Amino acid sequence: MSRRSWLVLITVLSAAALYRDRLRAVLEQASANVRDFDLPSAGAYDALVASVLEGFYDRVAGEVAAAHPGGKVLEVGSGPGRLAVRLAREAPGMTLTGVDISGAMVERANRRAARAGLSERVRFRVGDVAALPLPDGEFDGVVSTLSLHHWSDPARGLAEIHRILKPGGEARIYDLAHWLWLPARGGDRLARLTAASPFGEGQVEVVRWPGSVPAFVLLRLRRAGEARS
Ligand SMILES: C[S@@+](CC[C@H](N)C(=O)[O-])C[C@H]1O[C@@H](n2cnc3c(N)ncnc32)[C@H](O)[C@@H]1O
Structure with missing residues (x-):
């Protein structure tokens, strides 16, 4: 792997580690919405x-x-x-x-x-x-x-x-x-x-x-x- 690819990989992994809790909360909310057949806004649900x-x-x-x-x-x-x-x-x-x-x-x-x-x-x-x-x-x-x-x-x-x-x-x-x-x-x-x-x-x-x-x-x-x- 080139040095640039290593840098990108390390940056992505660091960001994922830093924002792990936030990412988990977003995914949990998204899966709850799908489970409950619900969407965050009336317009999105309608469309x-x-x-x-x-x-x-x-x-x-x-x-x-x-x-x-x-x-x-x-x-x-x-x-x-x-x-x-x-x-x-x-x-x-x-x-x-x-x-x-x-x-x-x-x-x-x-x-x-x-x-x-x-x-x-x-x-x-x-x-x-x-x-x-x-x-x-x-x-x-x-x-x-x-x-x-x-x-x-x-x-x-x-x-x-x-x-x-x-x-x-x-x-x-x-x-x-x-x-x-x-x-x-x-x-x-x-x-x-x-x-x-x-x-x-x-x-x-x-x-x-x-x-x-x-x-x-x-x-x-x-x-x-x-x-x-
Ligand atoms: C999945 S949507 C279904 C909307 C519509 N009946 C349809 O088939 O497209 C569920 C709807 O139930 C409403 N709702 C949820 N809890 C309610 C409650 N306790 N009393 C009245 N409406 C409720 C929500 O605001 C939402 O508009």
Whole structure:
């Protein structure tokens, strides 16, 4: 090796040794973000992750629109608002409220609804699923995609979703499949969570997307009682 190559190698190794802790912290944060399907900003999430999920949102929008064509629907953890806007186009009689804990996501989602000319029917606001800023028994349906694994208190979240649903109302909560989660969060956690919630029982289904990849799960919950229109 030439003297210059030795110098470069020694400089790189010294820098790696000096900044070892910083490097480790950056790598740990990056791997936590990938694991949690999270990105440091609403814009990056919208452009890099949500934009490749359009086919998934189409499918979810079709299912929710068929269930509540003219109803009031709440989207929990609505992020940049791609699903809600799709849903509103699919079901012209539906009104949608999106709640997200991130102000940046809510701003982005409201801009998207305004650009689509849907602000009258589609509104987003800041809120935590564990303390929804909404009245009891208001919604025919609830939908949520890829948000549940972020909730700091999922049990409280399910209790709140139960509270704001009308009797007979249904929640459809889609999340990453167990094998994509941390093992400690996987297994039959959703079934246990549901059993301990005011819903008492629910269905956990595997969702195959993209293609036949079982990448998602759907938790279907129904509030007891007769649905009234
Ligand atoms: C991975 S993103 C999914 C966003 C969107 N549903 C989608 O499918 O693209 C998770 C979203 O859940 C929101 N979130 C996390 N914890 C929340 C909570 N406790 N209450 C409400 N929203 C929450 C985050 O701010 C983020 O927008």
